[in-house]
Amino acid sequence: MSAYQHCSVHTAQSTTESCPAPRLEAGYWVPVQDFYKHETKLPYACNKGRKPAAEGWWATSTCLNGIWSPQPQCIDEKACIAADIANAKYTEQQGSWYEDGHTIRITCNEEYDPKGWKDTAKCIDGKWSPVLVCEKSLRACGAPPQIPHAVIILQGYQDLFAAGTELQYECEDGYTVEGGDTKTSIHCIARKWTDGPVCSKWGNTLY
Structure with a gap:
């Protein structure tokens, strides 16, 4: 060697x-x-x-x-360990455990709302009460529509989007939307996406 x-x-x-x-x-x-x-x-x-x-x-x-x-x-034994709450975050203290009587406040991800609109929980005898849950917002939109000859840019795939989200499409090479642009946006409004673009071949009205 x-x-x-x-x-x-x-x-x-x-x-x-x-x-x-x-x-x-x-x-x-x-x-x-x-x-x-x-x-x-x-x-x-x-x-x-x-x-x-x-x-x-x-x-x-x-x-x-x-x-x-x-x-x-x-x-x-009356202390609480850090709560594991899906689709939410809160400020965790060093050590990741909390004394009896401590209160935490959660912030649900923007696509979710706190169930029952309860966003605080208290450590009582070793357990968090109430049990906090973030559920799908009634205003959120599902996955955006697939449009022929177009892709969504500046955004990775996800299946749930918060109300007010704007997504931008771009037509593939050789295609454009009415007016000559290659890009256009859709918005999430009250659980629905606004109409998306139609990508047509240059010089054509059909795609």
């Missing part, structure tokens, strides 16, 4: 560091060792009155190049 090959092997091996035993207050893990190999999955649980900062009464942390991810942590 050449000197270059020796160097390459040494570099690859040095990137997989082992992890020292984690520091876990008010909890325990198995098996108990001083060090754990890279990619070791270590299950842990918490003492009475505490719970893992994750779903369930036990959790798992993985050794990744000398660092435990996520860091094992036991929190008050």
